Amino acid sequence: xxxxTQSPSSLSASVGDRVTxxxxxxQGIITSLNWYxxxxxxxxxxxxxxxxxxxxxVPSRFSGSGSGADFTxxxxxxxxxxxxxxxxxxxxxxxxxxxQGARLTIK
Amino acid sequence: xLQLQESGAGLVKPSxxxxxxxxxxxxxxxxxxxYWGWFRQPPGRGLEWIGNVYFRGGSYYSPSLRGRxxxxxxxxxxxxxxxxxxxxxxxxxxxxxxxxRGTYFMDASDVWGQGTMITVSS
Numbered sequence: 767x768x769x770x771t772q773s774p775s776s777l778s779a780s781v782g783d784r785v786t787x788x789x790x791x792x793q794g795i796i797t798s799l800n801w802y803x804x805x806x807x808x809x810x811x812x813x814x815x816x817x818x819x820x821x822x823x824v825p826s827r828f829s830g831s832g833s834g835a836d837f838t839x840x841x842x843x844x845x846x847x848x849x850x851x852x853x854x855x856x857x858x859x860x861x862x863x864x865x866q867g868a869r870l871t872i873k
Numbered sequence: 874x875l876q877l878q879e880s881g882a883g884l885v886k887p888s889x890x891x892x893x894x895x896x897x898x899x900x901x902x903x904x905x906x907x908y909w910g911w912f913r914q915p916p917g918r919g920l921e922w923i924g925n926v927y928f929r930g931g932s933y934y935s936p937s938l939r940g941r942x943x944x945x946x947x948x949x950x951x952x953x954x955x956x957x958x959x960x961x962x963x964x965x966x967x968x969x970x971x972x973x974r975g976t977y978f979m980d981a982s983d984v985w986g987q988g989t990m991i992t993v994s995s
Binding site: 767798800802809810812821853855858859861863864865866867 | 935969
């Protein structure tokens, strides 16, 4: 199985900050990497697919980059509604696996 | 707008079968060329992929659950189902159904149900 490791596991930042979350795969996955946002009691919401493609309807302050084994999700200007847990997911090989999550809170 | 809704018994006894249905509304299930899948999330923990099914019936499962899991489709009812056999307490989780974004199961999931909590207990 491909292991996905996210860092940091938790982060606190202020409104307006630029925030970067990292996801590392245990082997190369080209650009088969997706990012989800999950708020408490809610289903995950797709933000970024194929490493850098913005899902329709997602604010442009979210962006993704990376290829191979190292990926980042960047929020250019943090908003209060961005408080959530963020998960990366690889869709390169079976089983499809997720990172452990990164909890982002607003100071 | 496409919507998914999970339904099924919320409490299952150990060694029995967990059965869930996902009803697709706002679009015709068989008119899409998509894969449909199931995920789960134990309380306070991360997400786990269970498997995907194609509307014509092909399916892919997580190796850790293969042998216990079956995902099937009912195109006439605009539904797809999950059956997980021989459950234990470790199978207690919120179960989500979802649609794969593209036409291959190894793709991001762009539409999700709200999730349903399943508890395995006697």
